Amino acid sequence: MKTVVFGTGYVGLVSGVCLAEVGNTVTCVDIDSSKISALQKGQVPIYEPGLSELVLSNQEKERLSFTTDAVACLSDCDIAMIAVGTPQSENGSANLSAVFAVAQQIAEATERSLILVNKSTVPPGTGARVQSLVNEVLLGRERSDLQIEVVSNPEFLKEGNAIDDFMKPDRIVVGCSSDDAFDKMERLYQAFSRVGYKLVRMSVPSAELTKYSANAMLATRISFMNELSQLSEACGADIEDVRRGIGSDTRIGKSFLFAGLGFGGSCFPKDLNALKACYQSAGLQPKMIDAVLQINAEQRLRFLRKIVDAFQGNVQGKVFGLWGLTFKPRTDDVREAPAHTLIEELIKRGASVKCYDPKGIENTQKTLAYLGSSDQLHYKNSPYECVDGADALVLTTEWNEFRSPNFSKVKDHMRGDIVFDGRNQYREKDLQEVGLRLVAVGKGTSNPSSSATL
């Protein structure tokens, strides 16, 4: 099927590439001309494992192309897909201006009936608003002979595993109001639904709410464990044992139960705030979402307090080596990364930070550009360079290369002896063997010194 995807970010680019990989002809459109000219040359502007290879091979096979010219590529398309950003507005709600702009552009340009598939994460009711908008534009053009049906098809991929998630989805949620639109969606996704039927059909608002609900549920599990980690420290328990103990219950499951620095990224924080705004505009007050957000915001500050307390409340002049800048491993996305909060807070308190990340340095340099002139922030080329002369090491993202480091080498490079493990990756005895001390999250039993600081 001839498909046009609007937006070449993490979702649009992955969707476009995977749809091309199974034989569809896909054009990806973006208003960012520098991104498009890089993609036309086969250069992928984001880091996502396996993505570059698929972009190149599908370009070569002429199933995938990139343009800024939306009008030209709409002339013969069956499906137009919206995958633009829906960032957080000042009042917490989702900013839908890019979604509406694309819908308007499609309705103004198309010369044939098509399915307008919205993949961006949007509040329930947005599909209906987009449908009214496109109907009005078609009416204004005196082209009521054309049909544009708005379909909600939220995306559940995870950065770092996006290709696999798109190619082998747990489910494909389709919110639509006609059998014809559903039939086209079945055809579009048949290649991803061969092992077992994956499509879940529902109304448009149900599909929109399903996406927010999925993110809110996952974020709730993380905040639940982070809140438990406080009690764990206070009562001498180990949150990792508790995690294994409850995660092995099949009714609970193992995923998203890790205590640590809390969630970040481009989705959970903004989507929970948008969901909260939906409740408020419906005259409702969400208690659970508020709690999840509050626990999350406090969790990274509690970790900061552990660091500051370990230096008797004063980190002025101290040097920290920090491993990990992205909000999670296997991505270059640093949006809402806990590491950034820690860097900002440590620098504010007079410390200096030497940091390293396999993929996140460039984006951090842009996001924290305002600290650029500070001689307190340094970017390093390797984890060991990063701890040179450091009073402490802080682990903020669990990249593979940080999972089993040479602690003896770490100790030799450092001038201090503390490792703050924000992701509960390390075993205390391995550190003790080389003369390092461990401060982790929720480890009351094996780490009484950290609970004492609370």
Ligand SMILES: NC(=O)c1ccc[n+]([C@@H]2O[C@H](COP(=O)([O-])OP(=O)(O)OC[C@H]3O[C@@H](n4cnc5c(N)ncnc54)[C@H](O)[C@@H]3O)[C@@H](O)[C@H]2O)c1
């Ligand atoms: N990133 C994720 O892991 C993820 C997962 C599931 C869902 N989502 C949702 O998918 C949507 C997109 O997220 P993302 O992370 O890919 O965003 P992104 O910020 O990485 O990319 C958005 C792209 O849209 C482009 N764009 C903006 N206005 C445009 C227009 N009028 N025409 C064409 N292109 C335009 C931007 O230039 C940018 O390249 C959001 O609603 C997000 O919540 C994201």
